[in-house]
Amino acid sequence: MQEAAKRFGTPLYVYDAAELDAALGRVHSAFGDARVYYAMKANPNLHLLRRLLAAGVGFECVSSGEMARAEHVGATGEHIIVNGPAKSAEEYRAGARLGATFVVDREEEVDLLPPGSRALVRVNPALAVSTHDHLATGAAQSKFGVSLAQVPGVLGALRAAGHTALGLHVHIGSAIRDADDFTAAFGRLRELREVTGPLQVLDAGGGWGLDADLSGIAREAHATAAHFGAQLWVEPGRYLVARAGTLLTQVVGTKHTGRDFVLVDAGMTELLRPMLYGAEHPVQALWEASAQGVWDVAGPACESGDLLARAVPLPTPTPGALLAIGEAGAYGAAMSSPYLTRSRPAEVLWTGQEWQLLRRRETPQDVWAAELTAAETPSAGC
Structure with a gap:
């Protein structure tokens, strides 16, 4: 150095290529065949994005600028998820043009989606979790997601509007220290099975602390996806790049x-x-x-x-x-x-x-x- x-x-800012590869290897080892989307907000450097795309990783984007970066490195279609609680008209247009999957964050968003969109419904499990208040996105008072009670109605509205309702999305926060927080969140999602029926996708988000029991979290995530008959998606951000x-x-x-x-x-x-x-x-x-x-x-x-x-x-x-x-490496x-x-x-x-x-x-x-x-x-x- x-x-x-x-x-x-x-x-x-100094990055270590070996640690970047090792972090992705740990995710693949723990989560197996789950589809991995990198939460680009952690570090959007184009070189890092190209490395991840070459390794088969997609991108979770929360702005039109991040979508532009994804497109610039060659990502389109199923390699892009568009998330965020207050998407702009420009972001809906860009996501539709790229063939991205949208994460629906509120009931009213169903009417804003481009025609024939693929969508996930973000669920707020209303949990207190082991992280800073500003990072607790699954808390009852946070601005993210729809309540458990709203989920069936939003899924139904998506289908009635001609969209493809792929399934559910949950992300309870970042830098979470206690793996039991994820177990609690997945438990609340499993309670929805009777009203949602089988689903194609369960997106379990990310937010794992750097020293988290990744294998234990992965077991719970896979079990929850299997409960819905769904494919598991995950969205690591900080975990992939912080220590690098x-x-x-x-x-x-x-x-x-x-x-x-x-x-x-x-x-x-x-x-x-x-x-x-x-x-x-x-x-x-x-x-x-x-x-x-x-x-x-x-x-x-x-x-x-x-x-x-x-x-x-x-x-x-x-x-x-x-x-x-x-x-x-993350958020620096x-x-x-x-x-x-x-x-x-x-x-x-x-x-x-x-x-x-x-x-x-x-x-x-x-x-x-x-x-x-x-x-x-x-x-x-x-």
Whole structure:
């Protein structure tokens, strides 16, 4: 990683091809013949998408932009699922043109689908789950899905409107720590069998914690799919890419106020999850020193919440030393921001033999490229 930092600068997103392949291998090993769709929002880098499509993985898309990425790498038809609670007219048109499967998130959506659509009905099982509130999509108070009681009516409405009602979809959240949460969700779905009849597809979503009992979750998911006579689909996102990615950042200096801070050149604009969800990422010092201390890792933004980690044991930092922030392959680059007109970092891949540049570092000119200067702004006059 020292070599990558010297060649490409910092902050820098670094991906490991071997771990990408290993994560997909774990999913296939656990879920067997289930159809896999990658939740693109975790990391939409085109190189990663091409690798996954070549391995037979489809894409779950939640915007017209993500559908455009899927089409750009060659995915169409059954390789695309269109999800989201508030789809636009443009997104319905794009999904129809690509032959995608739509996830119906509310009763009224049946009337908005393009004619003859394939659809799944997203079920909200109304469960409290072991994750941050902002990530709990299957909670009763969340904005996602239809209630258990609404499911038969939505399936019937889809069929009456001439659509193909493939089956049910459930995704209870992300970074879920307790595998029993999935068992509870599948149990509530199985109660619907008497009113739905047999189905073609059960989409069990994703959201598995990185250390989850994947085999146990897969057994429950397959059993639930079999209960409906359905094929199992799954939608891993973070699980596939988080551990494959590292955010490299360089020490700028230290500061001692009410706490001891190591100041680095990456922050909330490069890794938002700690500020947004209170997420904890592993931190590794890529230097050695005899003295140790406990440090908060602070970024450069003029925001009190711009902290990548708190109370991390580290050797005494020196300017120019490198820190590796782990599990940054998901929602690092994807959520990166040009706030403060900061240039988004480069993304590189270690192939096992060489560093491959996947995305160049932005320049300030890239950040403001879409803005119109006074000379370019159309006149508002008559």
